Amino acid sequence: MNDAFRTAPRRSRPSSELTDREVQVLTLVSHGKTNKQIGAVLYLSPATIHSHLKKVFRKLDANDRAHAVAQAFRAGMLQ
Incomplete structure (x- = not known):
């Protein structure tokens, strides 16, 4: 699988x-x-x-795709 899709081991996560x-x-x-x-x-x-x-936008309080990506980078969710 591509490195871009590797994620941390599963753990309990808040709904947001x-x-x-x-x-x-x-x-x-x-x-x-x-x-x-x-x-x-x-x-x-x-x-x-x-x-x-749609779920990502709601969780990140984002208005569009670019805003969601920016919010995720700021939050350390994307590298």
């Missing part, structure tokens, strides 16, 4: 923290991928990617 899958999706967003491209990489539909991103 991103899931491993949400981090994977946001990592691909940070690389400029579209929902369709992300879906192809993760074997998910673009609608599922859209759903993951």
Whole structure:
């Protein structure tokens, strides 16, 4: 698996923290991928990617994809 998708071992997380899958999706967003491209990489539909991103936006209090990526970088969720 690509290093961009490696995550820390599973642990209990507060509801506002991103899931491993949400981090994977946001990592691909940070690389400029579209929902369709992300879906192809993760074997998910673009609608599922859209759903993951809605949850990410809510958890990070972000308005759009760029804002979510910036918030995640600031919070140390993305490298």
